[in-house]
Amino acid sequence: MTRPFREGGARPFRANENGNSERRAQGERPRRSQGGGDDRTRRSQSGGDDRARRSEGGGDDRGRRSQGGGQRRAGRPARDVARNAAFDVLRAVDERDAYANLLMPRLLRDRGIRGRDAALATELAYGTLRGLGTYDAIIDVCGDREPDPDVRDALRLGAHQLLRMRVPPHAAVGTTVDLVRLRIGPGAAKFVNAVLRKIGSRTLEEWLPIVAPDPADDPVGHLAVTHGHPRWIVSAFRDALGSSDELPALLEADNARPLVTLVARPGRSSVAELEAAGAMPGRYSPYAAYLREGDPGQIDAVAETRAAVQDEGSQLVALALTRVPVGNGGDGEKWLDMCAGPGGKAGLLDAIATHGDLAGQADGGSTAFAGGARLLAADVQYHRARLVWETTRDASVITADGTEPVWRPESFDRVMLDAPCTGLGALRRRPEARWRRDPAGIADLGRLQRRLLGTALDAVRPGGVVAYVTCSPHLAETRVVIGDVLARRDDVEQLDARLYLPGVDGLGDGPHVQFWPHRHGTDAMFLSLLRKRA
Numbered sequence: 001m002t003r004p005f006r007e008g009g010a011r012p013f014r015a016n017e018n019g020n021s022e023r024r025a026q027g028e029r030p031r032r033s034q035g036g037g038d039d040r041t042r043r044s045q046s047g048g049d050d051r052a053r054r055s056e057g058g059g060d061d062r063g064r065r066s067q068g069g070g071q072r073r074a075g076r077p078a079r080d081v082a083r084n085a086a087f088d089v090l091r092a093v094d095e096r097d098a099y100a101n102l103l104m105p106r107l108l109r110d111r112g113i114r115g116r117d118a119a120l121a122t123e124l125a126y127g128t129l130r131g132l133g134t135y136d137a138i139i140d141v142c143g144d145r146e147p148d149p150d151v152r153d154a155l156r157l158g159a160h161q162l163l164r165m166r167v168p169p170h171a172a173v174g175t176t177v178d179l180v181r182l183r184i185g186p187g188a189a190k191f192v193n194a195v196l197r198k199i200g201s202r203t204l205e206e207w208l209p210i211v212a213p214d215p216a217d218d219p220v221g222h223l224a225v226t227h228g229h230p231r232w233i234v235s236a237f238r239d240a241l242g243s244s245d246e247l248p249a250l251l252e253a254d255n256a257r258p259l260v261t262l263v264a265r266p267g268r269s270s271v272a273e274l275e276a277a278g279a280m281p282g283r284y285s286p287y288a289a290y291l292r293e294g295d296p297g298q299i300d301a302v303a304e305t306r307a308a309v310q311d312e313g314s315q316l317v318a319l320a321l322t323r324v325p326v327g328n329g330g331d332g333e334k335w336l337d338m339c340a341g342p343g344g345k346a347g348l349l350d351a352i353a354t355h356g357d358l359a360g361q362a363d364g365g366s367t368a369f370a371g372g373a374r375l376l377a378a379d380v381q382y383h384r385a386r387l388v389w390e391t392t393r394d395a396s397v398i399t400a401d402g403t404e405p406v407w408r409p410e411s412f413d414r415v416m417l418d419a420p421c422t423g424l425g426a427l428r429r430r431p432e433a434r435w436r437r438d439p440a441g442i443a444d445l446g447r448l449q450r451r452l453l454g455t456a457l458d459a460v461r462p463g464g465v466v467a468y469v470t471c472s473p474h475l476a477e478t479r480v481v482i483g484d485v486l487a488r489r490d491d492v493e494q495l496d497a498r499l500y501l502p503g504v505d506g507l508g509d510g511p512h513v514q515f516w517p518h519r520h521g522t523d524a525m526f527l528s529l530l531r532k533r534a
């Protein structure tokens with residue numbers, strides 16, 4: 001992973017005498033640090049032989065001999081399983097583009113780390129990754145040279161403990177220095193000690209005015225640094241919200257750990273069953289339940305794919321598609337989920353197709369689907385199609401490219417197009433994702449989204465409906481795509497999607513809807529419902 005907020009210049013800026021930093025320009029894109037080459041080839045901080053002492057690969061420590069060759073010698077730091085695990089995750093994210101939320105559970109399991117240590121390791125790694133942009137700005141002010149990537153990761157870890165966790169300063173500094181001495185070397189440990197002491201001399205609230213641009217001059221840059229988001233993403237969120245008023249609340253929500261949300265697939269499980277397993281009913285979706293603690297995989301209904309982990313916004317956009325009246329299409333309805341992998345929405349659509357929208361029927365909803373549809377779920381990637389097959393029961397699942405349809409035109413009553421997108425709406429779930437996304441990719445994605453929407457509209461029969469969904473609020477992936485496709489076709493009308501989400505407010509002025517983490521507690525899902533004219 002590359003570093004955020006770095007512009008050219010060989011040395012970091014230092015705080016000037018007024019306590020204000022000479023700021024780096026806030027870069028639009030994360031970039032590799034100086035030198036253009038591989039950071040790993042540079043010499044370590046100490047200029048000495050620290051690297052020879054460094055543990056190999058940041059991997060699993062089990063089975064390796066301790067520093068003292070069997071017995072820990074006096075004066076040697078003890079291994080701190082939580083901080084070592086967090087450090088390994090940070091290194092893997094940086095060096096191998098690992099996904100923290102996939103790697104951390106595996107690493108905890110492999111090393112037998114449980115309970116409080118597991119919770120601490122997770123908070124250390126995820127919190128550090130989320131706040132990385134803010135911590136880097138502070139580290140740059142406090143250090144007198146560019147740290148090597150592994151040293152920077154250790155500094156970020158220390159900064160997170162000092163500035164955002166309730167770890168006492170002496171413990172935050174001491175444990176991080178111990179970790180660096182063990183994993184990197186004594187020279188780097190000295191440097192880290194000095195920088196962390198400077199960082200710990202102020203609170204986060206005191207640092208922010210020093211390292212962040214003045215909000216009066218640069219409101220977006222200010223929010224980017226104070227809320228740890230790349231500037232281009234803050235701009236994109238402001239454009240999608242239509243003003244800056246809610247930006248701080250949105251960015252704050254993005255930095256908070258989301259509740260685990262479950263879906264009880266109708267006819268296969270129920271919210272009551274999930275409640276009995278410790279969950280509480282969701283706010284909007286009649287199939288949602290929130291799990292405050294515990295491993296969802298331990299719940300029988302989840303293990304048996306009768307229920308699953310699924311964001312409430314994702315549930316609602318799928319449900320909305322099933323609630324649009326499409327007239328009588330003949331015998332049982334035919335549904336298509338065109339980009340189905342890994343199968344979250346397909347799992348819910350599959351259950352409703354077979355058993356009906358049982359909660360909607362129980363509420364007397366006149367458009368609640370009665371059941372008896374057949375679902376075809378497709379994904380261009382075999383391994384993702386396989387995941388769909390594993391999580392659905394009755395659907396037919398194929399590997400297919402939605403831009404080159406293998407199905408007959410106008411053969412479906414309802415089509416779900418959950419388009420490949422930047423995923424900017426789900427940043428709270430993947431702590432490092434915000435620093436990985438690249439605005440340069442949006443144009444290519446936009447072309448694919450337009451092509452897929454075109455084939456989705458071709459696939460639906462007259463009177464049928466297409467749900468265009470993204471897990472991104474970026475206008476270039478949402479309203480602009482819809483506007484362009486509608487401008488080129490006269491056989492499609494946009495429905496007011498809010499009508500199919502009764503009881504959910506704050507969805508915008510329509511006809512599309514936009515969910516927001518700070519308003520709804522969901523991912524920032526976008527939904528447009530498009531009907532093919534009869």
Ligand SMILES: C[S@@+](CC[C@H](N)C(=O)[O-])C[C@H]1O[C@@H](n2cnc3c(N)ncnc32)[C@H](O)[C@@H]1O
Binds near residue numbers: 344403
């Ligand atoms: C946003 S994800 C879909 C998430 C899924 N609907 C769910 O709820 O779990 C987008 C999916 O589109 C697939 N995809 C990308 N290009 C595609 C194409 N040309 N045809 C079909 N699927 C495609 C990707 O492999 C990815 O699985």
